[in-house]
Amino acid sequence: MSLTVSEQIIAILAREAVLDPHEVRPEMTIEDLGLDSLGLVETIFAIEETFDISVPFNANDPAQGDFDISSVGAIVAAVERLIAARGAALA
Amino acid sequence: MPEGLRRVVITGAGTVNALGRDVPETLAAMAEGRCGIGDLDIEDADRLSVRIGGQVKGWVPENLFDAKALAFYDRVTQFALVAAREAVAQAGLNFAGDLGLRSGVVMGSAGGGVGTWNDSFRAVYAMGKNRVHPFVVPRLMNNAAASHIAMEFGLMGPAFSVSTACASSNHAMGLAFQMVRSGAAPVMLTGGAEAMLCFGGIKAWEGLRVMSRDGCRPFCASRNGMVQGEGAGVFVLEDYDHARARGADILAEVSGFAMTSDAGDIVMPSMQGAARAITGALQDAGFDPATVAYVNAHGTGTAANDRTETAAIRAAFGAAAEGVALSSTKAMHGHCIGGTGAVELLACLMALRDGIVAPTIGYQRPDPECDLDVVPNTAREMRVDRALSNAFAFGGLNAVLALQRI
Known part of the structure; x- marks a missing residue:
């Protein structure tokens, strides 16, 4: 059985934050996870590689832009939108 | 100033950068507040997410160097040599004899011959070639610019390169200053050069997510990252007494x-x-x-x-x-x-x-x-x-x- 998008993102975040995936909850923020700026940049890279998408993200102002990183749940939703957009572009 | 330390002055300056091919052109642009940042003209630019930079445009090295020598010059060395020529010409120094034996060069560069790495990797990986040009190593080594400056002007004293990322030039110039101040050398050529505006160089920077796609706006609330440039600056640092004795035009004193x-x-x-x-x-x-x-x-x-x-x-x-x-x-x-x-x-x-x-x-x-x-x-x-x-x-x-x- 393949993993869901949410499960894969949680696995990435857990790896970067050195947590058990069960400890990562949708309402948690980047700060709650204890990710620093480089950890966040690595996370975005891992997400791009895993889902073959391009994430609009500038480390100078992570809160700005079209990619919502305000919580784990928000990141999952944003990635799902990017995957859908990619699918639409290919269709 | 402690006993035995010399005063250190700048008697020559040279540059190549996106604003100009020499110091007068660069200073005029700086005084005008002209922006040298624009669309990057490099191979595979369409695959970049950051497509702007402070690029030296219209650079034709064949017009500046003879073909035999150019085979050894990465773009970074080309910039460094052109800047050094301007600086030495302004200083009016001739390094024949004892002066050349004691004088030297310290150059800063973060990447050295990045373009040479880029091109030879492209050849073996992307193009599937099984050999690269025989001079790849002497072109890409970080000390190539310092060595070619030493060779061009006959500088046979202390010569080396310094690589401390974005502080490379300041470290290089600081060390050159300390050497002239201590009396280790009467004259040092020093500065730095960089030429990373190639596909591999920019891809590496894109990865960090700190680059702006629309411009460099330091200290401004709307700033959103850095924009890469390229070029070189070279200065002649000289013992003050030596410069005075020969009646040199002194541009400024390096004091600390x-x-x-x-x-x-x-x-x-x-x-x-x-x-x-x-x-x-x-x-x-x-x-x-x-x-x-x-x-x-x-x-x-x-x-x-x-x-x-x-x-x-x-x-x-x-x-x-x-x-x-x-x-x-x-x-x-x-x-x-x-x-x-x-x-x-x-x-x-x-x-x-x-x-x-x-x-x-x-x-x-x-x-x-x-x-x-x-x-x-x-x-x-x-x-x-x-x-x-x-x-x-x-x-x-x-x-x-x-x-x-x-």
């Missing part, structure tokens, strides 16, 4: 230098580390901060650098920070990485000699965390007797030079 290490984070700057370097340079030069009228900022246009640098200047200058003019010329020529301190030292020379402080262009609105006088958008005429030039590198390495008018 300090370097510190944050020993903290590999990319995030430290306010304390930067402040200690600024204070160290002021003390080494014997400058009261209130007498320093201009600081050429590192001012990369990233969120982190600009607010940290502002706080560091406040910490080092105290109340005198209110009176200092601070500008980042990176908004005009881009961040020339290992060559940037050398290109930016030209802004200090212009301030000290011509009484013109280069502006921080692209400035739109104030950031409360970057609240010093950043000379927004338009150059300012003012007398500058003393100036600092900051460089703060990834790796937490800080290097600050102190200069004065002479």
Whole structure:
């Protein structure tokens, strides 16, 4: 059985934050996870590689832009939108 | 000044960068507040997400070097040699005889021959070739520029390269200053060069997510990252007595230098580390901060650098920070990485000699965390007797030079 998008993102975040995936909850923020700026940049890279998408993200102002990183749940939703957009572009 | 130390002066300057092919052209652009950043003209630019840079356009090396020599020159060496020629011509020095035996060169570069790496990797990986040009190694080595400068002018004393990322030039010039000051060499050519604006070079920077796609706006609330540039700056540092004895035109005095290490984070700057370097340079030069009228900022246009640098200047200058003019010329020529301190030292020379402080262009609105006088958008005429030039590198390495008018 393949993993869901949410499960894969949680696995990435857990790896970067050195947590058990069960400890990562949708309402948690980047700060709650204890990710620093480089950890966040690595996370975005891992997400791009895993889902073959391009994430609009500038480390100078992570809160700005079209990619919502305000919580784990928000990141999952944003990635799902990017995957859908990619699918639409290919269709 | 302790017994036995010499005064050190600059008697020649040269450059190549996005603003100009020499010092007069570059200073004119800086005084005008002209922006040299534009669309990148490089192979595979359509696969980049960052497509702007401070690129030296229309560069035809075949017009500058003979073919036999050019086979050994990466673009970074080409820039360094052209800048060195201008500097030595202005200084009017001939290194034949004893002077050449004792004089040397220290050049800074973060990447060295990045274009040569890029092209040979492209050949073996992308194009499937099984051999590369026989001179790939001597072209790409980080000391190639220093060695070719030594060869061109017959500099047979201390010669080496320094690589400390974005502080490479300032470290190089600081070491050259210390060598002339100590009497180890009567004349040192020094500065830095960088030529990373190639597909592989920019891809590497894209990865860090700190690059702006629309422009470099140091200290501005709307800043969203750095923009890469390329080029070189080379200076002739000379023992003051030697320069006076031969009647040389002295451009400025190098009065002090300090370097510190944050020993903290590999990319995030430290306010304390930067402040200690600024204070160290002021003390080494014997400058009261209130007498320093201009600081050429590192001012990369990233969120982190600009607010940290502002706080560091406040910490080092105290109340005198209110009176200092601070500008980042990176908004005009881009961040020339290992060559940037050398290109930016030209802004200090212009301030000290011509009484013109280069502006921080692209400035739109104030950031409360970057609240010093950043000379927004338009150059300012003012007398500058003393100036600092900051460089703060990834790796937490800080290097600050102190200069004065002479």
